[in-house]
Amino acid sequence: MSAISEISTISGRAVPVRGDDIDTDRIIPARFLRCVTFEGLGEHAFADDRKSTTGGPHPFDRPEFQGASVLVVNANFGCGSSREHAPQSLLRWGIRGIVGESFAEIFFGNCVALGVPCITLERSQVEALQKAIEADPAVEVTLDLESRTVRRGDVSYAGAIPDGARRAFLTGTWDSTALLLAAPEEIDAVAQGLPYVAHWK
Numbered sequence: 001m002s003a004i005s006e007i008s009t010i011s012g013r014a015v016p017v018r019g020d021d022i023d024t025d026r027i028i029p030a031r032f033l034r035c036v037t038f039e040g041l042g043e044h045a046f047a048d049d050r051k052s053t054t055g056g057p058h059p060f061d062r063p064e065f066q067g068a069s070v071l072v073v074n075a076n077f078g079c080g081s082s083r084e085h086a087p088q089s090l091l092r093w094g095i096r097g098i099v100g101e102s103f104a105e106i107f108f109g110n111c112v113a114l115g116v117p118c119i120t121l122e123r124s125q126v127e128a129l130q131k132a133i134e135a136d137p138a139v140e141v142t143l144d145l146e147s148r149t150v151r152r153g154d155v156s157y158a159g160a161i162p163d164g165a166r167r168a169f170l171t172g173t174w175d176s177t178a179l180l181l182a183a184p185e186e187i188d189a190v191a192q193g194l195p196y197v198a199h200w201k
Contacts, residue, residue, distance in 0.1 A: 006172040007115060007145065010097030012069030014141040015059050016130035017046070022073065023080030024107065028089040041085060042092030060093065064137035072130050072141070073100040075123070078107025087111045097143040099150050099159070101126050112165050112174050119143050119150055119159040129157065145169050 032044045050058040059065050071090060077100045078086060087110045090098075098111065098118045111118050121129070132152055133139060142151040143159075145166050150157045168174040 005115065005175055007117060007169040007174070009142055009144050009146075010070065010117060011140055011142040012096065013065070013067060013138060014070035014072050014099075014129075014133045015065040015068035015095075016072045016133050017059050018074060018130060020075040020101075021079055022077050024078055024083050024086040024104075025080055027078065027086040028083065032089075033083060033085055035085075038085065038088040038092060040092070041089040042094070045089040045093045067094065068137075069094055069096040070141045070143065071095045071098045071100075072126065072133060073098060074126060075101040077101075077103050078111075079104040082106040082110075084110045084113075087114050087116055091116055099126065099129065099141070099143065108165070112168060113176070115169070115174055117143055117145060117161065117165070117169055119145075119148070119161050121150060121157050121159050125150075125157045 026049055027046060028041060028044060029048050032041060032047065035041065046058055046060050050061055052058070077098070086107060091114050095116065097116060099121060100118065101123050102120055103111075103118050108118050129141070129150070129152060132155075133141070139152055144151065145161065148159050148161060148166070150159050165174075
């Protein structure tokens, strides 16, 4: 039986990925959507961007950012198609929380369903955070859903997250499977009232 998982904070080292309007095809190219399960998608996150040598190695390939659990992005991150493979690939790379200027609505919803909080900051705050992480990749970044803040060392930024998503994380209701499995008696009661179930008894 799955336990309901409440999420109030996400802490860890961070990886900055700069650029506005990074769409889901850049996060996980379409050729990787033919998978039967999401296992192994993490290694293909930003696959095409990582092949490009423009500006040096992609942050996901740089050794100082390996093991990071917080992703820091810019505006309109996750735009484009509604593919849930995009947040799945980030989650399986190791990302547990995302900070950005703004997120595409469907991408944001898919992240909520996976238990990956997305908090928004002002553009200047995001850029300052990215710059600080690049200067000191070992710094710990914390997303605090209770206070709606993002902390970097002793620096705190006032962020934003929609009330519904915040409440879902804090109460554990983001995990619909765990909610369902937490009430087996109710499942049985509903099943007993279904004619096609009773017919096969």
